[in-house]
Amino acid sequence: MSDADIIPLGARGEPGRGSRRSTPSAAARTLAPRAARPRREPARDATAPQAPPADPTSAAYPEPEAVTAPDTGRPGPPDGGVTPRGIPTEGLLRALAGAARQFMGEDWEARAAELMAFARRRLDGDYEVDDFGFDAELTSRFLMSALRPIAQSWFRLEVRGIENVPVDGGALVVSNHSGTIPVDGLMTMLAVHDYAGRHLRPLGADLVFAMPVLSELARRIGATLACGEDAERMLSGGELVGVWPEGFKGTGKAYSERYKLQRFGRGGFVAAAMRTGVPIIPCSIVGAEEIYPLIGNIPSLARLLGVPYVPITPFFPLLGPAGLIPLPSKWLIEFGAPIRTDAYPAGAADDPMLVFNVTDQVRETIQQTLYELLVRRDRVFF
Amino acid sequence: MGRNVLVTGVSREIAARHALALALDPDVDKVVGVDVVPPRQGIDGVKFVRADIRSPVVAKVLAVEDIDTVVHLALQPSPTRGARTSMKESNVIGSMQLLAACQRSAEVRKLVLTSSTSVYGASPRDPAMFTEEMGPKRSPRSGFAKDCAEVEGYVRGFARRRPDVLVTNLRLASVLSPAWVTPMSDYLRLPLVPTVLGFDPRLQVPHPDDVLETLRRAVVHDVAGTFNVAGPGVLVLSQVLRRLGKRSVPVPPSVFAGVGSTILTALRSEVPGDLRQLLAHGRGVDITSLRELFGYQPRHTSAATVDAFLVGLPPGAVSGQRVRAAQARLAGEDRTRREEVNSDE
Numbered sequence: 001m002s003d004a005d006i007i008p009l010g011a012r013g014e015p016g017r018g019s020r021r022s023t024p025s026a027a028a029r030t031l032a033p034r035a036a037r038p039r040r041e042p043a044r045d046a047t048a049p050q051a052p053p054a055d056p057t058s059a060a061y062p063e064p065e066a067v068t069a070p071d072t073g074r075p076g077p078p079d080g081g082v083t084p085r086g087i088p089t090e091g092l093l094r095a096l097a098g099a100a101r102q103f104m105g106e107d108w109e110a111r112a113a114e115l116m117a118f119a120r121r122r123l124d125g126d127y128e129v130d131d132f133g134f135d136a137e138l139t140s141r142f143l144m145s146a147l148r149p150i151a152q153s154w155f156r157l158e159v160r161g162i163e164n165v166p167v168d169g170g171a172l173v174v175s176n177h178s179g180t181i182p183v184d185g186l187m188t189m190l191a192v193h194d195y196a197g198r199h200l201r202p203l204g205a206d207l208v209f210a211m212p213v214l215s216e217l218a219r220r221i222g223a224t225l226a227c228g229e230d231a232e233r234m235l236s237g238g239e240l241v242g243v244w245p246e247g248f249k250g251t252g253k254a255y256s257e258r259y260k261l262q263r264f265g266r267g268g269f270v271a272a273a274m275r276t277g278v279p280i281i282p283c284s285i286v287g288a289e290e291i292y293p294l295i296g297n298i299p300s301l302a303r304l305l306g307v308p309y310v311p312i313t314p315f316f317p318l319l320g321p322a323g324l325i326p327l328p329s330k331w332l333i334e335f336g337a338p339i340r341t342d343a344y345p346a347g348a349a350d351d352p353m354l355v356f357n358v359t360d361q362v363r364e365t366i367q368q369t370l371y372e373l374l375v376r377r378d379r380v381f382f
Numbered sequence: 383m384g385r386n387v388l389v390t391g392v393s394r395e396i397a398a399r400h401a402l403a404l405a406l407d408p409d410v411d412k413v414v415g416v417d418v419v420p421p422r423q424g425i426d427g428v429k430f431v432r433a434d435i436r437s438p439v440v441a442k443v444l445a446v447e448d449i450d451t452v453v454h455l456a457l458q459p460s461p462t463r464g465a466r467t468s469m470k471e472s473n474v475i476g477s478m479q480l481l482a483a484c485q486r487s488a489e490v491r492k493l494v495l496t497s498s499t500s501v502y503g504a505s506p507r508d509p510a511m512f513t514e515e516m517g518p519k520r521s522p523r524s525g526f527a528k529d530c531a532e533v534e535g536y537v538r539g540f541a542r543r544r545p546d547v548l549v550t551n552l553r554l555a556s557v558l559s560p561a562w563v564t565p566m567s568d569y570l571r572l573p574l575v576p577t578v579l580g581f582d583p584r585l586q587v588p589h590p591d592d593v594l595e596t597l598r599r600a601v602v603h604d605v606a607g608t609f610n611v612a613g614p615g616v617l618v619l620s621q622v623l624r625r626l627g628k629r630s631v632p633v634p635p636s637v638f639a640g641v642g643s644t645i646l647t648a649l650r651s652e653v654p655g656d657l658r659q660l661l662a663h664g665r666g667v668d669i670t671s672l673r674e675l676f677g678y679q680p681r682h683t684s685a686a687t688v689d690a691f692l693v694g695l696p697p698g699a700v701s702g703q704r705v706r707a708a709q710a711r712l713a714g715e716d717r718t719r720r721e722e723v724n725s726d727e
Contacts, residue, residue, distance in 0.1 A: 122624075123624060124624060124625065124704075124707055125617075125620070125621040125622065125623070125624025125625035125626075126625070126707070126711070127621065128615075128685075129584070129616055129617070129618055129621070130616065131510060131511055131584075131616050131666055132510045132584075132666075133510075133582075133584045133616065133618060133664070206506050206507045207506075209506035209507070209663070210506035210507075211580075212578075212579060212580020212581055212635070213580040214580075215506065215580070215581060215663075216580060216581055216582040219582070219584070219618075220582075224510045225506075225507065225508070225509060225510065227507075227509055229509035229510075229511075229513075229516070230509050230510050230511075233509075233510065233511060
């Protein structure tokens with residue numbers, strides 16, 4: 001068992017931190033002249049490896065014998081070369097750059113720098129939100145990027161009549177509401193953002209702003225409370241405002257009631273548009289009704305939780321969280337011709353009969369468009 | 383023509399600084415400061431009268447000093463050492479006595495009240511921005527907000543009975559200043575800032591210089607009415623904390639009101655009830671009428687006020703890197719402001 005006596009600690013004399021008895025230290029080796037390394041001595045003095053690493057500054061040191069690799073019984077590197085170990089750094093960098101190019105396009109360097117700057121601004125709190133708490137940068141960069149693949153690949157979203165959305169100035173987009181969870185609002189926001197190049201500012205129920213997390217998110221993505229004051233403030237500020245006047249009656253209706261418009265609130269949206277003189281753009285959304293077909297409700301649990309309804313769909317709560325994946329229905333969003341409100345005399349907003357008439361006109365327009373779109377759509381899923 | 387001005391609550395920094403500014407103003411002849419305790423810093427040029435506004439003595443002060451303008455700055459926003467009863471007593475009864483004295487005085491021609499934007503409350507059903515004619519969705523039931531609402535009610539009654547007196551009501555948002563004791567400053571000075579889990583409120587913070595200038599103008603110029611005073615622009619709390627480089631701990635709303643506030647009291651700090659509401663739901667106030675009717679455009683945005691607060695905090699309390707970033711932002715803002723002034727000329 002003589003072998004047992006010479007078990008070296010560490011790397012058996014390979015480059016690295018050896019036992020120091022057999023190898024000079026790594027520091028000493030790097031200091032040694034480079035030409036000395038590849039040389040192999042055919043006839044070796046047994047004491048040579050044990051020569052202590054001499055002072056590198058001494059003139060006597062650059063004797064090749066003093067620094068040659070000890071005989072470890074393994075085949076040494078081929079003459080004149082060092083075996084490359086691991087992945088070469090250069091190759092690794094090239095691969096990373098290739099991946100970045102693949103992922104972020106040809107101008108990946110500029111985009112990566114921009115992303116870093118964005119992250120830094122976020123961490124420093126050096127960004128702006130408007131009076132309503134809207135964070136335009138975050139919305140464009142993250143929310144829209146997250147929604148885009150869902151809209152394109154999952155819902156195969158088709159947008160029609162985008163030319164009816166004004167390029168600038170205030171306007172009120174009025175839309176039907178459905179789908180148990182208001183995904184249609186998000187999709188309309190995406191359609192407006194991608195096709196009209198503007199931000200749609202949704203008006204939300206007060207329940208949204210009472211809920212933790214949801215309230216924070218809603219304000220971040222540009223929503224505000226659906227009340228006359230906020231709607232008028234946004235519209236007179238030249239924003240494009242989105243409203244879903246059916247509210248929870250629309251999202252929480254049974255699947256058998258699909259594409260039947262519910263009551264359009266109390267017409268407050270028409271009054272707000274009239275006061276600010278902005279056009280109303282009817283918007284009809286087909287496809288949202290099928291994402292979570294609502295077949296039942298648990299009113300007692302809903303009362304307990306303080307929410308308008310607790311939905312039962314064919315997959316929820318049966319499949320648990322998997323039941324929350326929306327069904328891949330085909331979506332069509334059509335923006336109709338604007339209905340002008342600036343021609344009404346001053347004080348028209350305080351004439352309830354006129355407000356009801358305009359509300360009905362908007363509602364009828366959306367209902368008719370829904371029917372037309374349903375005829376156009378040949379298959380609901382695939 | 384000069385004025386004889388009475389400033390109540392001069393032991394508070396805001397009132398002391400305001401009294402000092404008035405003493406230097408050529409349009410003001412005499413400034414009298416009233417409080418139960420003398421102010422900590424010297425107030426040169428201000429006559430200090432030790433009097434309790436909760437007692438009828440204040441009527442004598444008005445008569446003896448020939449006061450024609452009363453600036454009521456004695457409303458305390460948070461109880462001292464948890465003594466809510468004495469706070470309410472001082473805020474409500476003090477204001478009533480003061481108003482009673484003003485009503486009796488034939489000399490008084492102007493009353494400036496500093497109320498608070500907390501009269502609007504903070505709830506999920508609030509509009510994004512409150513204008514002066516809007517009311518709270520739910521009337522404040524306790525604390526400073528209730529005191530302010532009550533005092534505003536008494537002042538409205540006073541204005542009805544004395545239509546010859548010009549009443550200016552300034553609703554101040556909680557000031558953020560490294561040197562002053564205000565609920566917002568105290569809250570943001572905490573080493574570990576509690577926030578309400580799942581909520582990121584919108585905040586507006588006025589700069590102390592803007593508040594003082596508004597108060598000075600309210601005394602010197604005659605503009606009747608109610609005006610919101612807040613910093614232009616809105617920040618969300620998470621953004622403020624990021625800018626300050628503060629650590630925060632999100633706590634559920636129920637804990638925030640219950641256990642959390644007990645812990646804070648034990649640490650000799652406090653988050654008053656109306657601030658707790660604000661920290662959940664946030665509040666924005668419209669300062670259009672301050673700009674257009676009152677005629678003052680605040681010079682510091684909310685963001686600049688937060689930066690100034692950070693720069694003014696004692697070194698060691700915050701990271702130097704954040705302070706340098708804030709200084710750079712403030713310098714950039716100064717530069718653009720100078721350029722704007724130059725281009726206007």
